[in-house]
Amino acid sequence: MTPQLSVPLPSFSADAPPSRRPLLETAAMLDRAGVDRLVVSDHVVFGEDLDAYGRPESGGTRGGVQPTGPDGHWLEPLTVLSAVAGATSRIRLATGVLLAALRRPVVLAKTAATLDVLSEGRLDLGVGVGWQRAEYEAAGLDFAERGRLLDHTLEVCRVLWSERRASYDSPGLRFEGVHMMPKPVRDGGVPVWVSGTVNPRVVRRVARFGAGWIPWGDAARDVVAGIAAMRAALEEAGHDPGGLQVTGAVPIAHGPDGAVDLARTMDAVPALAAAGVTDFRLRLPAAPDPAEAEARTRAAVAAFREATA
Structure with a gap:
């Protein structure tokens, strides 16, 4: 695989900027300059327990500090990338990471497919479970079930992206004979990059859905050891890690x-x-x-x- 260079696009700020125009101008500049991929972040709402970002047991990263307060201005990433798609021509457009479970799966599948088609196949969907209980509660979802909810969301997206006449049956959702067009540009759908530490749930998620892995926590701090651990875990699970793409700072x-x-x-x-x-x-x-x-x-x-x- 050809190594690629990614640059974060600052789609959030502590205070409201005087204009959003520089965001699109920066995206166009990254495109012209030859960067391979730009990446935007996600938060839908904030609670007031921002210290949770520094606690690994709740999904945060040890010692981490949330970059804005609860009133920070965070733009919705898929909306941002839709605007960026029109201001660029070749650079890949990525979420890093999208809290996918906060979106209804059928709507996310449609939104991502639409953005992928409009950008001529340039979307990479980086997804993760997040660290903030308040976001799940505001969406009417159980924070303790966030891993299962993410898997469910990705399952539904995959079905709708790949099947002309789609059917799905789970305890929480059932549909039959559903048609969703257009499909993403690539066969199998938008490439999904799974974020997380090296643990059994994330390993299974990477094996099932991941074109790539976005290390988090200790695995991101020591990405060399993290990659070795993830490869070993995937092999133990019977999955060939040879084609896995991995993000590293x-x-x-x-x-x-x-x-x-x-x-x-x-x-x-x-x-x-x-x-x-x-x-x-x-x-x-x-x-x-x-x-x-x-x-x-x-x-x-x-x-x-x-x-x-």
Whole structure:
């Protein structure tokens, strides 16, 4: 698999920005500069127990800090990517991650298929269970059942994406002879990237649904060990991990002046690639001048291509 460079698109902020136009301008710049994939985040609502983000037992990441307060402005990711699709032509459009279980499965299947068709097959659906009880309660869902709800959502999406005359039967949902068109561009549907730690539930989810894996928690902090553990778990479950795509963050190295040292930053890439990272997530610091931001991004893309040649 050809290594790919992904860049987060900032679709949230602590306060309301004066304009949303820079969001689309940044997306267009990433497209022009040659970045392979842009990624947007998801929160539907916030409760007030934001410390849960730092607690692994509730789905958070050890020591993590939520980047905004409860009144942070988080744009809905599939809506954002729909607007971005019209402002770009080649870059892949990804959620990282979408709390898929908060959406009714049939509506999510339709929305994702529509976005995939309009973007000519550029959508990657990164999904996870999340860490926040308040979001599930606001949607009328049981937080304790979030893993089962995600699996159910992905099952329904897969059926509707792949079957012309779709039928489904579970304790909570039954339909027969349902037609949903258009289908996503790829046979089998929109590529799904499953986020999570290395645990039996996530391993089963990756094996069943995952074109890729987005490590979380300790597996993200030490992605080399995380990949080894996930591959071993998949093999033990009887699933070949050979074609699994994996996201890994590229650590930013700084020079003595505090500026990004691009050469040293890219020194980490070959070892990550050898360990199995295929999707390299790079978070460059913002540049106030658009021309400078594009020049920095183009330089990063060129350095990444050289490091992975």
